[in-house]
Amino acid sequence: MILVTGATGKTGAAAANALLAKGAKVRALVRNEEKAAGLKQAGAELVVGDVNDAAVLAQALEGCEKALLTLPNSQQQLDQEKRFTDAAVKAGLRHLVKLSSMEARPDAKAPIPALHWQSEEYIRKSGLGWTMIKPNFFMQNLLGSAGTIKEQGKFFLPLGDGKTAMIDTRDIGDVVAAVLTGDGHIGQSYEVTGPELLTFHDAADRISKAIGRKVEYVNVPMDSYRQTLARFLTNEWHLNAVIELFGEIASGADLAHTTDTVKKLLGREPKSLEAFIREHKALFGA
Numbered sequence: 001m002i003l004v005t006g007a008t009g010k011t012g013a014a015a016a017n018a019l020l021a022k023g024a025k026v027r028a029l030v031r032n033e034e035k036a037a038g039l040k041q042a043g044a045e046l047v048v049g050d051v052n053d054a055a056v057l058a059q060a061l062e063g064c065e066k067a068l069l070t071l072p073n074s075q076q077q078l079d080q081e082k083r084f085t086d087a088a089v090k091a092g093l094r095h096l097v098k099l100s101s102m103e104a105r106p107d108a109k110a111p112i113p114a115l116h117w118q119s120e121e122y123i124r125k126s127g128l129g130w131t132m133i134k135p136n137f138f139m140q141n142l143l144g145s146a147g148t149i150k151e152q153g154k155f156f157l158p159l160g161d162g163k164t165a166m167i168d169t170r171d172i173g174d175v176v177a178a179v180l181t182g183d184g185h186i187g188q189s190y191e192v193t194g195p196e197l198l199t200f201h202d203a204a205d206r207i208s209k210a211i212g213r214k215v216e217y218v219n220v221p222m223d224s225y226r227q228t229l230a231r232f233l234t235n236e237w238h239l240n241a242v243i244e245l246f247g248e249i250a251s252g253a254d255l256a257h258t259t260d261t262v263k264k265l266l267g268r269e270p271k272s273l274e275a276f277i278r279e280h281k282a283l284f285g286a
């Protein structure tokens, strides 16, 4: 049995679906049973509860050999992941796969990658078999800009000439499923990226090609972006943490490069940004 946390989220759902498609036995830890109806129908066993609840963690981990730990960014994330790791040790889990990030390095300064690195270190020292999945910027983040692209032919981000090697979260899910069902992945850290290292001006070109209409990337000052984002992210810690990470990306720091992880583990190329946008072209007003 393989436990998937965050199973109604982007990476967790992609991993759970990929595992189910491979015929694996999946238990999904979810907070909202309704949101997980599709997973249940596809054959996943559900445990409904909160990762902060020790009894729920014990119930979710009971009888599982392997697990994917993917949780959203918050001030509590590191503690949640440490407690999950302790519970996994207690339950006798053999292999813990953690969804981390490519920017998570020993010298990471921004809070989100720094907490991922600390969580990785905690897991590495736990005695569990582990694999770190370290993706770059999700293509799905661009869906948040689909509205302005549709209405104005523009998208507004504070990322300057920063570069990312964007990845479709479904490719991440496929990588996680390959790791959890294959051999030889314990003790490995995999940086997972899409096929191209792109500035957001390059991304605008790819989007233009995909939807057949000129799209412009507008670099906005970080302060005004912060005000916009504050309407959606009401938690101050989360807001500051995202702004700090975006500041690092915008600074042109050497945070991203392409890797051949998808090709090596899946035997195929990762999805290109152009193909991703084409798939969602109605949202972008094509």
Ligand SMILES: NC(=O)c1ccc[n+]([C@@H]2O[C@H](COP(=O)([O-])OP(=O)(O)OC[C@H]3O[C@@H](n4cnc5c(N)ncnc54)[C@H](OP(=O)(O)O)[C@@H]3O)[C@@H](O)[C@H]2O)c1
Pocket (backbone or CB within 6 Å): 005, 006, 007, 008, 009, 010, 011, 012, 029, 030, 031, 032, 035, 049, 050, 051, 052, 070, 071, 072, 073, 099, 100, 101, 102, 112, 134, 135, 136, 137, 138, 141
């Ligand atoms: N965005 C990027 O570009 C990027 C790049 C690299 C790495 N990452 C990393 O990816 C991770 C986020 O993954 P994601 O985008 O898949 O997250 P997501 O879509 O926000 O999903 C979060 C999942 O966690 C569940 N959850 C939240 N709090 C919970 C709790 N207390 N107990 C149980 N479940 C809980 C949510 O359930 P509900 O559906 O009930 O809310 C949801 O299923 C983060 O750690 C981030 O640092 C992101």
